[in-house]
Amino acid sequence: MVKTAKIAQRNVGKKSPLWSRVSKYKFLYLMLVPGLIYVVLFKYLPIAGNMIAFKEYKIFQGIWGSPWCGLDNFIRLFESDNFYVIMRNTLLISFYKILIGFPVPIVLALLINEVNNTAFKRTVQTIAYLPHFISWVVIASLASSLLSPTDGAINMLRADLGLDPIFFMGDSRYFRSVLVLSDIWKEMGWSAIIYLAALAGIPQDMYEAATIDGASKLQKLVFITLPSIVPTIIIMLLLRVGGILNAGFEQVFTMYNTAVYDVADIIDTYVYRIGIVQTQYGFSAAVGLFKSVIACIMVVSCNWIAGKADQETLF
Amino acid sequence: MVDSIKRTGRPARNKIRTRRGDRIFAVINYTILVLVAFVTLFPFLDVVFTSITPTEEIVLNAKKIIAAPQHPTFSHYRYIFSGNRQMINSMIITVIRTSVGTLLSLVITALTAYPLSKRYLPGVNGIMKVFFFTMIFYGGMIPTFLVVKSYRMVDTIWALIIPEMLSVYNMIIMRTFFRSIPDELEEAARIDGCSDVKTLVKIVLPLSMPVLASIGLFYAVWHWNAFFDAVLYITDRNLWPLQTLLREILLSTSISELQQGNLLADSMPPSSAVIAASIMISTVPIVCVYPFLQKHFVKGVMVGSVKG
Numbered sequence: 001m002v003k004t005a006k007i008a009q010r011n012v013g014k015k016s017p018l019w020s021r022v023s024k025y026k027f028l029y030l031m032l033v034p035g036l037i038y039v040v041l042f043k044y045l046p047i048a049g050n051m052i053a054f055k056e057y058k059i060f061q062g063i064w065g066s067p068w069c070g071l072d073n074f075i076r077l078f079e080s081d082n083f084y085v086i087m088r089n090t091l092l093i094s095f096y097k098i099l100i101g102f103p104v105p106i107v108l109a110l111l112i113n114e115v116n117n118t119a120f121k122r123t124v125q126t127i128a129y130l131p132h133f134i135s136w137v138v139i140a141s142l143a144s145s146l147l148s149p150t151d152g153a154i155n156m157l158r159a160d161l162g163l164d165p166i167f168f169m170g171d172s173r174y175f176r177s178v179l180v181l182s183d184i185w186k187e188m189g190w191s192a193i194i195y196l197a198a199l200a201g202i203p204q205d206m207y208e209a210a211t212i213d214g215a216s217k218l219q220k221l222v223f224i225t226l227p228s229i230v231p232t233i234i235i236m237l238l239l240r241v242g243g244i245l246n247a248g249f250e251q252v253f254t255m256y257n258t259a260v261y262d263v264a265d266i267i268d269t270y271v272y273r274i275g276i277v278q279t280q281y282g283f284s285a286a287v288g289l290f291k292s293v294i295a296c297i298m299v300v301s302c303n304w305i306a307g308k309a310d311q312e313t314l315f
Numbered sequence: 316m317v318d319s320i321k322r323t324g325r326p327a328r329n330k331i332r333t334r335r336g337d338r339i340f341a342v343i344n345y346t347i348l349v350l351v352a353f354v355t356l357f358p359f360l361d362v363v364f365t366s367i368t369p370t371e372e373i374v375l376n377a378k379k380i381i382a383a384p385q386h387p388t389f390s391h392y393r394y395i396f397s398g399n400r401q402m403i404n405s406m407i408i409t410v411i412r413t414s415v416g417t418l419l420s421l422v423i424t425a426l427t428a429y430p431l432s433k434r435y436l437p438g439v440n441g442i443m444k445v446f447f448f449t450m451i452f453y454g455g456m457i458p459t460f461l462v463v464k465s466y467r468m469v470d471t472i473w474a475l476i477i478p479e480m481l482s483v484y485n486m487i488i489m490r491t492f493f494r495s496i497p498d499e500l501e502e503a504a505r506i507d508g509c510s511d512v513k514t515l516v517k518i519v520l521p522l523s524m525p526v527l528a529s530i531g532l533f534y535a536v537w538h539w540n541a542f543f544d545a546v547l548y549i550t551d552r553n554l555w556p557l558q559t560l561l562r563e564i565l566l567s568t569s570i571s572e573l574q575q576g577n578l579l580a581d582s583m584p585p586s587s588a589v590i591a592a593s594i595m596i597s598t599v600p601i602v603c604v605y606p607f608l609q610k611h612f613v614k615g616v617m618v619g620s621v622k623g
Contacts, residue, residue: 018437021437022437025430025433025436025437025511027510027511027512028429028430028433028436028511029430029436031426031427031429031430031511031515032426032427032430032431032442034423034426034427035423035426035427035446035481035486036442036445038423038480038481039445039446039449039481039483041462041466042459042462042463042477042478042480043449043454044449044454045454045462046454046455046458046459046461046462047449047452047454047458048458049454049458049459049461049462050454050455050458052457052458052461062461062465063458063461063462063465108351111344111347111348112348114340114341114344115344115345115348116341120345120348123352124348124351124352125609126606126609127351127352127355127356128351128352128355129605129609130355130356130359130602130605131355133536133540133601133602133605134540134598134601134602135539135540135541135542135558135597135598136540137540137542137558137561137562137565137597138558138561138594138597138598140565141561141565141590141594142358142359142361142362142594143358144565145358145361145362145587145590146358146361151377151378151587153357153361153380153381156378156379156380157380185354185355189355190616193613193616194616197613197616216336216337217336217337217340249543250542250543253543254542254562268456271455271456271457272456275456275457275460276456276457276460276546276547281457281461284456284457285455285457285458288455288456288457288458289455291455292452292453292454292455295453296451296452299451300451303451
């Protein structure tokens with residue numbers, strides 16, 4: 001109400017011509033200039049540069065001067081066997097990460113929320129956030145030393161139990177599990193923050209009333225806690241689904257090796273190898289553009305559903 | 316606030332009656348969380364130990380899952396720094412890109428977020444869409460690479476600072492925070508004769524320390540951990556940041572190179588120790604910083620997810 005009054009107040013000057021309104025705020029517009037120049041130079045020009053996907057790239061003519069080749073790059077993409085492999089890997093890795101990784105931070109948040117001891121709670125949270133601040137380069141190294149077939153802790157444990165060592169990082173049967181588990185390990189604490197916030201927002205008197213009525217912990221969990229965080233869960237899930245084509249470039253790039261390309265090569269790593277390493281700019285840009293378009297459609301539709309869900313569950 | 320409600324709410328609940336089941340649940344809960352903490356810390360503990368274990372002990376401990384050093388030593392750290400100047404060089408590059416990059420990013424993010432937080436600014440929604448669109452449609456690795464290359468930034472430190480200078484996501488978090496500052500405050504400053512710029516510097520920014528701290532941390536962490544932009548844009552190894560060098564060391568093509576001109580070359584430690592010490596150098600600084608900003612970034616994450 002106060003806000004509408006204020007807008008009305010400002011609108012008093014609405015009769016004046018546009019220019020005088022704009023010049024009144026000239027400093028605000030000036031502040032926007034660096035940001036706008038940045039997005040034009042580093043975001044919009046690359047988007048325009050996607051025209052290279054419809055061209056046959058010639059080094060000396062660059063993006064803008066190379067000759068057109070129509071849809072050749074896309075036809076080549078859809079006809080290649082690699083297309084099927086990288087699509088399958090991208091979708092499968094993302095799908096497993098959601099299926100197994102999505103519930104973990106929710107459970108973790110529920111567990112942390114049940115802790116009464118503040119010092120213990122804070123310590124667990126701080127430790128759980130730690131891996132989020134570590135680069136994938138380091139984590140890839142931690143993973144390969146932990147999973148090493150000769151002196152890794154996991155394989156030594158297996159040896160103590162009389163089992164044969166497994167080369168987890170170099171075996172196609174295990175590599176996707178390594179990706180999914182290391183991703184969960186890195187991000188579960190960080191992802192729990194949002195659920196902890198939602199849990200902290202539940203009015204405590206609901207629990208008190210339930211306690212007086214003789215409700216058990218489990219009943220409180222099922223009838224108070226879970227329904228209260230369902231909107232958050234739905235929105236987070238939709239955001240994850242929207243980003244399904246991002247299977248985790250930095251992670252795969254730092255962890256994979258030629259032995260596991262068949263299960264680990266995702267769209268982004270393929271674009272890197274074909275484009276940057278083999279300098280087939282036109283073709284790799286076509287692969288990237290295909291991904292960007294599908295990703296954009298996914299993100300927009302998931303955000304739209306999330307917006308709908310948000311309104312329905314909150315009001 | 317919520318915490319205080321909880322603190323006053325809990326004892327009242329406990330007074331009624333602690334069920335046996337609740338107690339069992341609490342024990343299981345604490346056990347699981349201790350396990351989570353252990354699983355999180357174990358790989359780091361291993362690295363910390365290895366990095367300070369003398370070479371002879373590492374050989375002895377080869378068949379142990381984890382072993383604390385009997386005679387801790389910093390010789391592996393000395394070894395890394397006593398080779399050619401590659402490691403020190405990379406540390407300097409990382410420190411420069413992190414400090415300069417974070418500062419520039421904070422400035423451009425605040426400059427963009429502040430006007431966009433003003434609902435009364437004519438055209439503000441249209442301008443916001445210009446920024447928002449870059450979040451949902453990504454130009455792609457190859458076109459971005461070719462465009463940045465054409466700006467002649469390749470093989471300069473600017474290639475590590477400018478191409479990812481503004482994160483629209485962080486900008487939106489900051490904009491949401493600016494909107495929570497009462498308009499009356501700025502109005503009062505303006506009546507007292509403050510210009511827009513002065514209002515931003517003297518009133519808004521001092522009130523925004525929490526959001527500046529958390530976004531500053533997000534940018535700093537990104538810079539500190541980034542390795543791929545140098546893979547794309549830096550061919551000159553003298554300009555490689557720490558993480559890119561670390562990746563090379565891990566691919567163990569560089570270990571021999573680190574030795575070149577190394578006075579201690581004949582006492583070369585095992586590669587696991589070199590890697591462990593390198594990991595420590597590249598992670599400890601960030602690990603020392605984030606717990607102090609925890610309060611702020613937790614809020615930052617929440618704000619960012621509530622309003623898109």
